[in-house]
């Protein structure tokens with residue numbers, strides 16, 4: 001048969017280079033990766049055979065075998081699963097198809113130490129074989145096909161594919177071990193590695209006996225989730241999590257339970273410690289593996305979990321779902337909706353327990369997945385209260401995170417709203433003019449910096465009967481709140497007279513025209529002379545910027561309300577001039593006030609050239 005020579009995709013070549021030249025201290029994990037792939041291949045075949053039983057014909061006993069050949073110095077991992085045809089071999093073993101992977105590989109810096117820890121989180125699957133093997137030979141025949149294929153490569157840029165006869169269904173991967181990797185030819189070593197990393201694999205992993213010796217099954221070969229909790233060690237849970245989630249961190253939360261009653265199912269669920277790289281892909285797919293009576297059905301069954309819990313990994317197995325429907329049909333099965341509801345409830349209640357526990361531990365979860373969970377505030381009306389209780393926020397009080405319940409408990413007398421501000425960073429928000437008046441009164445303001453915050457605040461009007469209110473929107477009425485009264489009284493005394501302020505407002509409006517929606521005084525400012533706010537019901541300034549960044553909003557920043565601080569010396573000085581009939585000479589001052597308020601909001605001045613000219617004029621008066 002003719003041999004075809006092909007090149008690896010550039011990203012694969014780069015990955016292989018790193019794998020071969022460094023990587024893990026634990027080289028033995030190559031075996032876990034190959035067994036994991038073999039087990040997936042068997043799962044896929046069992047699923048396909050539900051509708052096409054002939055695929056299993058003649059060899060229904062799915063298993064994984066390890067074969068040692070000491071003379072040839074080879075170790076073979078073979079399965080009788082779904083197998084691969086020529087295209088599959090080229091696509092799966094020569095390119096990287098998984099979404100986000102190419103970006104990931106491009107991000108590798110070339111610095112071995114950094115790259116290894118990155119890859120550690122990610123996994124290299126099949127390619128890890130090159131940690132111990134110089135040459136890898138794959139023989140495979142796809143279930144239902146007549147022809148088999150042989151794929152060979154030394155991992156140095158090229159591989160060959162040839163059609164071959166006499167290949168059994170499934171895949172066999174032969175590793176020609178490097179000189180110093182002879183340990184993987186020793187049965188005791190393989191026994192140890194399989195027990196450590198692959199005990200939970202539901203299929204038997206069999207070590208073929210050499211020269212007439214008996215075959216030996218190295219693992220427990222029962223699906224981990226079907227075993228009783230008391231028989232499972234933490235290490236076994238972790239290994240299982242690594243296998244199903246393709247993850248390398250320790251799970252932050254492990255939840256294993258059996259639901260009985262209206263619907264029966266077992267859930268073995270994990271919340272990762274580290275953020276999966278594909279958490280924010282537009283599909284927002286969940287990655288739970290769905291089994292029906294231990295038969296694998298789907299790795300991302302839509303409808304099994306709401307998108308805001310997509311960070312949860314694990315397995316759900318139910319005998320109550322029909323085995324003979326397609327994945328697509330399953331999404332609309334009423335039983336699935338019940339499982340979804342049960343899973344959601346259970347996960348949220350476990351998270352609630354954690355939220356009540358050690359604050360530090362919960363804070364790490366919140367920093368990693370809080371932004372995803374908050375999508376639920378916007379999307380899951382039914383569970384909004386439960387999700388709200390799980391939320392934590394940065395605030396103007398202290399460096400820690402605060403829950404809404406804690407916030408409410410420390411509200412000031414006369415305060416009738418939960419105040420928040422949205423923006424890019426906690427530090428910038430803490431210093432923004434809009435929060436000055438609240439800070440002066442000791443009124444706490446929540447600082448919301450996730451993009452999703454803009455969306456949920458629009459759909460959650462209140463918490464426990466108390467409205468949520470943006471300090472950057474609408475009129476601030478701080479007079480009713482009994483805060484640090486002294487500071488307030490002093491500020492009041494110092495205000496410009498009302499008539500002078502009225503003249504100034506008229507002058508500013510005349511000078512700025514359409515560039516502002518309105519001009520008014522406010523008590524939200526203490527040290528800044530002015531700021532911009534949105535009216536109630538209008539888009540916040542931050543949201544406007546977000547949409548603009550995604551090219552979804554208007555190109556120009558729409559007119560806003562300019563609020564002035566009646567006790568600021570600059571405003572008082574301008575008010576005096578305005579009252580004295582010098583309003584028309586305040587043009588430059590009006591534009592400079594607006595431009596600085598825009599700059600604080602992350603916008604440029606209305607007209608940069610005019611801004612620079614005015615600024616120079618003012619500076620000239622002070623310095624020349």
Ligand SMILES: Nc1ncnc2c1ncn2[C@@H]1O[C@H](COP(=O)(O)OP(=O)(O)OP(=O)(O)O)[C@@H](O)[C@H]1O
Pocket residue numbers: 033037038041079081082083084092093098122123124125126127170171246
């Ligand atoms: N034994 C096998 N039988 C059938 N297909 C396989 C086998 N091993 C690998 N494959 C195919 O090759 C693909 C690539 O495998 P690889 O291990 O590199 O990545 P993966 O399993 O998708 O993800 P990960 O990198 O997290 O392990 C698999 O998705 C699968 O389609």
